[in-house]
Amino acid sequence: MSAPDRKFLGRHSTIANRERVYETAEGIEIDSNQAYELARRRVLCSDILFVTFHKQIGVAYPLALSILAGWFLVFATCTASLAKNASAGASFLFIALPALALVIVRLVFKVDIVTVYGRRSKAVIAFPFYKAKARRTFAHIVDRTREVQEAATPAPPPSPVHQTWPPVEAL
Numbered sequence: 001m002s003a004p005d006r007k008f009l010g011r012h013s014t015i016a017n018r019e020r021v022y023e024t025a026e027g028i029e030i031d032s033n034q035a036y037e038l039a040r041r042r043v044l045c046s047d048i049l050f051v052t053f054h055k056q057i058g059v060a061y062p063l064a065l066s067i068l069a070g071w072f073l074v075f076a077t078c079t080a081s082l083a084k085n086a087s088a089g090a091s092f093l094f095i096a097l098p099a100l101a102l103v104i105v106r107l108v109f110k111v112d113i114v115t116v117y118g119r120r121s122k123a124v125i126a127f128p129f130y131k132a133k134a135r136r137t138f139a140h141i142v143d144r145t146r147e148v149q150e151a152a153t154p155a156p157p158p159s160p161v162h163q164t165w166p167p168v169e170a171l
């Protein structure tokens with residue numbers, strides 16, 4: 001499928017996996033990149049079971065930044081105590097403070113996650129910064145799925161005329 005047929009929705013990255021999610025005429029398409037292995041999966045609109053929207057903090061990002069900030073705070077403390085001057089560790093302190101600020105921002109604002117579950121696969125889209133775009137994408141996917149699934153559902157058969165059971169003639 002060529003690029004004009006796909007609309008980029010977002011991406012989701014883990015330590016070992018990078019996924020880019022697109023919208024196509026048939027549904028959602030996921031390009032997955034694991035090291036050197038590329039794969040393309042699809043979740044058709046007619047196969048979507050449910051779509052979720054939630055927030056998560058994650059583990060790796062805050063943990064890595066906290067460890068980095070902790071080491072620089074230790075360096076600042078050791079430098080200040082060895083030099084017998086509190087301003088000697090200021091350079092290490094100025095490196096640690098932005099890392100701590102980023103951890104606090106992540107804890108407060110979290111990452112918005114939109115997940116589309118199909119019968120055989122799922123698509124995950126992470127929105128760390130654009131909260132309104134996450135809500136718009138979620139609403140768009142839900143509306144489009146509802147349209148496709150309602151159009152594919154046949155009309156229910158007409159209900160039978162109300163009858164009493166057992167028939168009155170049998171009594």
